[in-house]
Amino acid sequence: MKKKVLAVLLSAAMVLSLAACGSNGGGGDDAASDSGTESSEGGNKGYSFQMIVKSFQSTYWQAAIQGVEQAKAELGVEVEANGPANESDIADQVQMLDDAIEKKPDGIALAACDTKSVVDSLSKALEAGIPVVCFDTGVDEAPEGSVLATVATDNVAAGAVAAENMFPVIEEKVKAATTDAKVRIGEVNQDATALNIQQRGQGFIDKMLELCTGAGKKVAVVGNEFYVNATEGKVDEKEAEVIIEVGVPAQTTVDLASTEAQKIMSKDDTIAIFGSNQTTAEGVITANQTLNKLSTDPEKGIIGAGFDAGTPQKEAITNGQFIGSVTQSPLMMGYEAIVTLTKVADGESVSDIPMDGYWYTKDTMEDDNIAPNLYD
Amino acid sequence: MANKKAFGGLKGREIMVLGIIAIMAILFSILSPTFRTYPTLVSVLDNSYYITLMALGVTFPLITGGVDLSIGTGLVSYALIGGYLIVHQNVPVAVGILACIGIGLLIGLFNGALVALMDLPPFLATLCTCMITRGLGPALCGGFGVSWPSAIAEAGAFRKIFKFTTATGTVIPVGIISMIVLVIIMSFVLDHTRVGRYTIAIGSNKEATRLAGVNIKFYHVLAYVISGFFAGLAGVAYAATYATIYPGSGAGFELDAIGGAIVGGVSATGGVGTIFGSFLGVIVICLMKVGLPFIGLQANWQQIFTGIVLIAAVLIDVVKKKE
Numbered sequence: 001m002k003k004k005v006l007a008v009l010l011s012a013a014m015v016l017s018l019a020a021c022g023s024n025g026g027g028g029d030d031a032a033s034d035s036g037t038e039s040s041e042g043g044n045k046g047y048s049f050q051m052i053v054k055s056f057q058s059t060y061w062q063a064a065i066q067g068v069e070q071a072k073a074e075l076g077v078e079v080e081a082n083g084p085a086n087e088s089d090i091a092d093q094v095q096m097l098d099d100a101i102e103k104k105p106d107g108i109a110l111a112a113c114d115t116k117s118v119v120d121s122l123s124k125a126l127e128a129g130i131p132v133v134c135f136d137t138g139v140d141e142a143p144e145g146s147v148l149a150t151v152a153t154d155n156v157a158a159g160a161v162a163a164e165n166m167f168p169v170i171e172e173k174v175k176a177a178t179t180d181a182k183v184r185i186g187e188v189n190q191d192a193t194a195l196n197i198q199q200r201g202q203g204f205i206d207k208m209l210e211l212c213t214g215a216g217k218k219v220a221v222v223g224n225e226f227y228v229n230a231t232e233g234k235v236d237e238k239e240a241e242v243i244i245e246v247g248v249p250a251q252t253t254v255d256l257a258s259t260e261a262q263k264i265m266s267k268d269d270t271i272a273i274f275g276s277n278q279t280t281a282e283g284v285i286t287a288n289q290t291l292n293k294l295s296t297d298p299e300k301g302i303i304g305a306g307f308d309a310g311t312p313q314k315e316a317i318t319n320g321q322f323i324g325s326v327t328q329s330p331l332m333m334g335y336e337a338i339v340t341l342t343k344v345a346d347g348e349s350v351s352d353i354p355m356d357g358y359w360y361t362k363d364t365m366e367d368d369n370i371a372p373n374l375y376d
Numbered sequence: 377m378a379n380k381k382a383f384g385g386l387k388g389r390e391i392m393v394l395g396i397i398a399i400m401a402i403l404f405s406i407l408s409p410t411f412r413t414y415p416t417l418v419s420v421l422d423n424s425y426y427i428t429l430m431a432l433g434v435t436f437p438l439i440t441g442g443v444d445l446s447i448g449t450g451l452v453s454y455a456l457i458g459g460y461l462i463v464h465q466n467v468p469v470a471v472g473i474l475a476c477i478g479i480g481l482l483i484g485l486f487n488g489a490l491v492a493l494m495d496l497p498p499f500l501a502t503l504c505t506c507m508i509t510r511g512l513g514p515a516l517c518g519g520f521g522v523s524w525p526s527a528i529a530e531a532g533a534f535r536k537i538f539k540f541t542t543a544t545g546t547v548i549p550v551g552i553i554s555m556i557v558l559v560i561i562m563s564f565v566l567d568h569t570r571v572g573r574y575t576i577a578i579g580s581n582k583e584a585t586r587l588a589g590v591n592i593k594f595y596h597v598l599a600y601v602i603s604g605f606f607a608g609l610a611g612v613a614y615a616a617t618y619a620t621i622y623p624g625s626g627a628g629f630e631l632d633a634i635g636g637a638i639v640g641g642v643s644a645t646g647g648v649g650t651i652f653g654s655f656l657g658v659i660v661i662c663l664m665k666v667g668l669p670f671i672g673l674q675a676n677w678q679q680i681f682t683g684i685v686l687i688a689a690v691l692i693d694v695v696k697k698k699e
Contacts, residue, residue, distance in 0.1 A: 055624055056519025083519075085511055086624035192675075224674055250675040253625060254618040255423050256665065262419050263669045266410035282619035289527070289539065290415040290422070290547050311523040312619035319528070376463075376523070 045076050047345045049338065050100035051109040052093060053083035054136065059310055059375040060278065060330050064136070066372070067334030075342050079109075090114040097121045101128055107341035111136040115195065122146040131344045135337035136330075137196060138352075149350040151336045153328040155196045158307075158357025159203025162274050162326050165359045166305050167211045169323055173271045173298050175215055177241040184243045186264035186273035188280040190252050192226035200276050200307070205231055205244055217241040224248040243269075249283075257283030265291050265302055272303040278313065281306030281325065285316050294321040309374040317362055324361035327373045389641035392692075393656040397663060404667035411670040418539070421549040424662040425538055426451065426614040428555050430633035431640075431654045432562050433484075433606025436599035438637055439566075441579040441646025442491055442498030444600060445630050446483060446505035447607040452626030453513030454479045455611035459522035459621055462531070469531050472524075476615070477608035483509060484604015488597030506627070514623035521622045524615040535616045551613070555655070563651040575599050579646030635682075636661045639689040660685075 051068065053061050065081060072079055082100070084092035093113045100108055101124050108125060110132055112118045119141050125132050126146040134142075138150040167174075170185070177183040185208060189201040205227060209219045213233065220240035221231045227246040228234075237243065245267075247260030257275075261284040264270055275281030284304055288294045294316075295301030306313050306325035316322045333355055340350050360370045405412035430447045437444045458476030461467045467475075483505055490501035514520075525531035527541070538551035566572035574595040577585040586592045615621060640657025642649030664685065668678040 056514055059521045059620075062520045085514055086627075089624075247669070248675050249669075250678040251628065253629075254620070254622075256669075258618070259419065259423070259666050259669050262415065262666075263410070266413060266415065266670075278620070279622070286618055287419070289541075290418045292545050292547070310521070310620050312526060315526055315528070 045342065045345070046078070047075075047106040047342060048078040049080075049107045049109060049341050050103060050105040051079050051081040051337070052097050052100060052111065053081060054093070054111045054113050055083050055085060055087045055089070060308060060328075063330040063373055063375045064334035067331035067336075068338055070331075071335045071338035071342075075338065077338065077342055079338060080105075083111075084113065087113050090117050094118060094121055098124065101125050101130055104128065105130060106345045107131045107133065109133050109135055109337040109341055110139075112139050115139045116141065119143065131341070133337050133340045133344070133350075135333045148344055149340050149352050151333050151340060151353045152355060153196070153333070153357060154354045155199035155357075156203035156206075158326055158328060159200040159205075159276065160207035161357045161359050162276075162305050162307065163204045163207035163211060165324060165326075166272055166274065166303060167208065169296075169303050170272050170298050171215065174212055174217060174242055177217060179218075179239065179241055182241055182243055182269050184245055184264070184267055184270045186245050186247065186261070186270055187227075187276060188247045188249075188257060188260045188264070188273070188283055189224070189227070189276050190249070190257065190280050192224055192248050197277060198226070198230075201227055201246065202230055204274055204276065205246065208244060209233055212242045219244060221246065245270075249280075252279060254279060254282060254286065258286035259283075262287035262291065265293055270302055271298060272305075274304075275306045278306075278308040278310050281308065281313050281316075281322075282310065285312050285321065288321060296320045296323050309376075311376045314365065314374060314376075317360075317365065320362070324359055326357045326359055327370065328357055329355050329373050330375070331372045387641070387650065387653070390650065390653050390656060393640055393653065393660060397656065397659055400660065400663050400667060404663070404671055407671040408667075411667060415547070416666065416670065418547055418549045420659075420662050420666045421552050422539065422617050423665055424658055425551045425555060425617060426610040427629070427632045427636060427662060428655060428658045429558070429606050429610035429613055430630065431636045431658045432558060432651060433603035433610075434630070434633050435562075435566070435637050435642055435649055435651060435654045436575055436602045437487075437491075437498065437502075438634065438642045438644070439575050439579045439646055439649045440596060440599045441582075442599070443502060443634065444484075444487060444603040444607075445499070445502040446487060446509055447603060447610070447633060448629030448631070449506050449510040449626040450480060450483055450604070450607045451611040451614055451629065452621060452623075453509040453611075454608050455524075455615040455621045456513035456517050456522055456623055458611065459524045459615060460517040462524060463522055464517075469525065469534055473534065473612050476611045477605065480604045480606075480608020480611060481601060482604070484601040484607070485597065487604060488600030491600060492593050492596035506630075510624065510627065517623070519623055521620045523620045526619075534612070538613060538616045551617075559651055559655045566651050571595065571598060576647060579643075579648075581647075632661050632665075633658065635686050638693075639686065641693075643693060644690065657689075 068079055082096050090113050094117050098121055123143045126143055132147050133149050134147050135151040138152050173183055190197050212219045218235045218240045219242045220237040221228050221234045221244045223246035245264050249256035249260050257280045265287055275284040293302045294304045304322045306322055336353050343350050434444050454476040458472040462472035487502055487505050490496045491498045527535045540548045540550045574590050636658035637654040639660050640653030
């Protein structure tokens with residue numbers, strides 16, 4: 001009997017470890033198998049690229065890797081992907097970038113965790129004659145000629161997309177607001193330090209302020225100092241008819257993000273809330289599990305919208321808790337980064353590719369240009 | 377042994393912490409009308425489950441005079457592996473939960489072996505396992521985040537252990553019942569069993585305990601096993617309360633639990649502490665985490681304030697010892 005149990009346990013362990021190996025799709029395993037296919041398919045371009053992502057922290061990168069796989073298959077190139085455990089492990093990422101340069105690839109695709117820290121390494125790449133394409137995040141201070149193109153979401157525009165789609169739903173409420181009966185629109189941003197979050201958060205605030213002002217209302221912005229100070233065209237809270245409240249958690253954890261959302265959603269005058277990335281959108285959803293205030297009908301509750309995807313957010317949209325969310329196209333970014341590198345290696349000239357933010361709802365989730373980006 | 381007390385009787389420190397909780401609750405309620413609502417209470421409790429579980433466990437290594445820094449990244453790692461098995465390998469949820477707790481137990485055993493058998497300083501040993509667990513989850517799960525089945529899915533029934541929503545939509549924070557039961561059980565273990573007595577004895581005077589013929593290595597390892605086991609449970613509570621587990625997160629969670637234990641009167645140098653005190657300390661931490669944003673204090677100030685409260689709590693200990 002004991003032996004049987006042991007045998008079952010051992011085989012279970014084997015199956016698990018095999019499965020675990022199999023799922024490491026984006027990692028080093030692929031590089032090994034690719035060098036095999038390369039030699040057998042001599043007709044392919046056979047370029048070898050290095051890719052450095054910010055981390056594998058969110059399922060966001062799963063879609064990016066899917067795009068890379070697609071490009072690899074189409075172009076017959078080899079890509080080795082690497083990334084630190086955490087988006088804040090900046091030194092680790094710089095080391096990975098340096099190692100990638102040492103390997104003398106035909107090109108490097110980089111999503112920098114910290115745009116300033118990679119500048120030295122980019123000079124090394126320039127000296128070594130290795131072309132770099134940035135994706136997801138651009139590096140403004142890159143040495144001239146080192147970064148040949150940037151494939152990134154226009155975050156200001158993507159944040160504005162959320163405001164543009166939210167406003168028509170709450171328009172009547174906004175128009176009915178007075179200084180005595182203010183309405184409050186909430187936004188939860190993961191932090192006030194990362195450039196893409198700053199731009200996205202500000203894009204939403206600026207567009208919402210513009211739309212509310214266009215409807216003849218005075219708007220105040222309260223909450224996190226960074227966003228309050230960065231907003232122009234606002235009025236004092238007392239004079240305002242519409243308040244945009246910005247919450248930023250003390251740390252980027254799901255529990256603190258949900259507390260920020262709950263703080264705003266608990267207020268009686270709140271009519272809408274936007275979570276500007278996966279973590280904060282899930283914070284809104286978690287807060288709603290206790291508050292039960294979200295609705296797609298502005299008369300019945302708070303209008304919610306999010307950003308990116310993930311199973312909980314997709315469920316919130318199908319269940320009518322969120323009216324919709326904005327998705328970037330990590331898949332297309334991963335794909336375009338490799339296509340661009342291949343063009344560079346072919347000697348073609350390349351330019352920056354700004355990617356759109358796409359608004360998706362219950363009805364458009366299955367569309368061809370949306371569905372592949374909505375990772376679980 | 378400073379830890380002796382009548383079962384159910386409160387020590388001075390615990391009464392003081394209860395007072396702090398009352399003052400904070402009143403203060404936040406006055407300063408923020410939205411704080412004094414039922415959903416906020418539920419939210420404080422939601423926040424407290426995983427930290428309470430970590431604190432119940434880490435109290436044991438703390439009382440031996442050690443520490444366990446691996447519980448924060450550990451719990452995320454265990455929840456990640458458990459969730460990966462459930463979502464991507466289609467194992468039953470119960471197996472995923474057992475895996476989560478089991479791996480926690482093994483890492484606890486590993487910590488115990490490093491500290492008690494190989495004489496590594498606890499701070500260093502568990503800092504290393506903190507790094508190991510931070511990488512372990514992502515490494516085994518392909519590096520991606522994972523969401524355990526949601527409350528609306530049939531497989532998400534385990535979430536009801538912590539939060540139960542009635543047919544009319546009322547939310548009942550039933551998790552607090554499990555917490556109270558566990559606090560009572562672990563209080564009994566610490567105060568009235570050999571395991572607890574020897575844990576305290578190791579922290580008070582290790583050499584004397586050894587000379588008394590106690591197998592101190594065994595009980596020293598056990599303290600870390602208990603900590604690991606509860607980190608595994610905390611992983612389940614975390615997965616049940618929140619949506620997605622993100623690889624690489626969790627660093628710093630252990631400080632909420634250790635901070636809570638210290639606020640609750642566990643001595644940073646070992647030998648002194650109660651389970652009930654640790655539990656109350658965690659409630660103080662959670663009240664601050666939820667209350668400070670509600671009264672409009674912005675992110676940076678929340679952290680400064682929390683640090684100051686911890687200093688005050690440790691200072692009280694130091695002053696008391698001098699007396």
